[in-house]
Amino acid sequence: MSHEFVGLRNPLHGQFWVRPMAEIDADLATIRSRGLMYIQEPKPDPGVPLPQGQGGWIVTRYDQILEVSKHAEIYSSAAGVTAIDSPPEFNEFFGSMIAMDNPRHARLRRLVAPGFTPRMMKKLEDSVEVQAELIIDELAERGECDFVTDVAARLPLRIVCDLMGIPESETQMVFDNTNIILGAGDPEFVAPDADILTAILTAGGDLAALMTEVAKSKEGKNDDDLTTILVNAEVDGEKLSHADVASFFILLVVAGNETTRNAISWGLTYLTKNPDQRALWTNDFEGVAGTAVEEIVRLASPVTYMRRTALTDTELGGQQIKAGDKLFMNYLAANRDEDVFERPYDFDVLREPNQHLGFGGPGPHFCLGAHLARREITVMFRHLFDRLPDIEATGDPVQLASSFIHGIKHLPANFTPA
Secondary structure, three states: OOOEOOOOOOOOOHHHHOOOHHHHHHHHHHHHHOOOEEEOOOOOOOOOOOOOOOOEEEEOOHHHHHHHHHOOOOEEOOOOOOOOOOOHHHHHHHHHHHHOOOOHHHHHHHHHHHHHOHHHHHHHHHHHHHHHHHHHHHHOOOOEEEHHHHHHOHHHHHHHHHHHOOOHHHHHHHHHHHHHHHOOOOOOOOOOOOOHHHHHHHHHHHHHHHHHHHHHHHOOOOOOOHHHHHHHOOEOOEOOOHHHHHHHHHHHHHHHHHHHHHHHHHHHHHHHHOHHHHHHHHHOHHHHHHHHHHHHHHHHOOEOEEEEEEOOOEEEOOEEEOOOOEEEEEHHHHOOOOOOOOOOOOOOOOOOOOOOOEOEOOOOOOOOOHHHHHHHHHHHHHHHHHHOOOOEEOOOOEEOOOOOEOOEEEOEEEOOOO
16 A cells, blocks of 8 residues: 555554654654555554554645545544544444434534524623633632643533533542543553553443433423533424433533643643743733634644544545545644645744634534633633733643643643732
């Protein structure tokens, strides 16, 4: 097979992503320059009783990811959105609608749409303001913090739990279990000698049980949380089952919580390393916020890649793609494509245009929560600049050993106590 992946570090390995970003970017630039290449998958960990996958095509160029994203009738999500060949039930349990094709994807998206109306978004925006203020209240006198666990992780987690009507007493359990699901390959979250698959399934089961209990309590009620809306919504005679609601909750707490948390964490890293850009934003916060947030999302690319599976023989980037082939759309690499972005490695809070792929490519799977994520990032930095104006990272980010999530586990930060 032509364009074999030889002599290069493999970005499907978690250890690829725990190196300095300059090294990562250099390797991705080399991969991108060589075009579409066939890449081998890592062997599953001992605790994952699955055979090694067949490998697939790594897609790192912006225009090629657009092509794959727009043609869901050719490139399927139903076989899974990560490299691992998991059973369909496993994919849908953890991936909800992002691991479905139409018409099932369209049906589920239509059923959850009532929870994302302008009225619901306005309620959420008010909640974001309140929670951001509370988070800073809790640490303002300390003068230092772990920015990830004390700030960036708390805001989206609280918003999702508030959105779904989850009791505040359960937020730590939700946080711990989402770390296990997305960080299973990282020894901080799952011990190296543990049964990884069991750990993931147990974490997912605990979240599903919590959501099912909450969903049952909301039936027939008139509360204004998303769970109440979802369990009582009916579109063309169809309703969501408790299993549908539980799966959607897992998607929200895993995708919505983790991705926004990492965008905020990377944001402080970029602002600390680029004081001139920070000054541009703080001197005109509202005027610059729109472009600054998009630039954070572009460079951070919180979801590193998504997989698709070809349903038919086709061609992409001059390569023949066979039915059943996997394609790994590396958003982070494409968001640094020199053919699309000038000075792609620079952090530029005024960058325009900035049609990045940080929320996925166009098409049916574009991120449903993109508006909320943008709002959370904006509000958190507004409150930080107002209350802790000199906050900065004091060390390098401790990166997550994951090829799927461009995550930060810890980030030390200092500020003048307020």
